[in-house]
Ligand code: GDP
């Protein structure tokens with residue numbers, strides 16, 4: 294039982310504060326919400342994505358009509374990339390974020406409180422264990438993650 298619990302507690306996800314979140318000065322607010330919930334920030338960096346990185350990050354959306362806009366947007370300025378750790382953090386972060394369309398996101402969520410447009414929805418979070426692992430590896434080397 295204890296061993297199972299320990300494995301679950303170590304669940305990790307990938308989170309990004311998108312360019313508009315950084316530009317609007319919402320980094321501190323978002324980190325506060327994540328930390329106050331109880332998740333641990335185990336890796337964090339500021340970077341500006343290259344087109345190649347952005348296309349890899351959003352590979353699942355390659356065929357979508359908004360893909361070009363998405364890549365333009367995510368490469369438009371610096372972002373904050375993070376690895377978060379805690380029990381149930383993958384779905385828990387998605388709950389803190391709120392719905393993809395901020396007009397449908399509940400008040401109290403990050404998107405619900407700070408955004409109005411889908412294309413400017415401030416925050417990204419991996420949506421599954423497979424996505425979390427893929428995205429963490431895209432942005433961080435193992436030695437950059439504090440265990
Ligand atoms: P998420 O997992 O909640 O971020 O949503 P998705 O994985 O479905 O989409 C990825 C990102 O693409 C979203 O966060 C939006 O920023 C953007 N996006 C999704 N749908 C649209 C759209 O119809 N138009 C535009 N401009 N961006 C979109």
Ligand code: MG
Pocket residue numbers: 418420
């Ligand atoms: Mg997604």
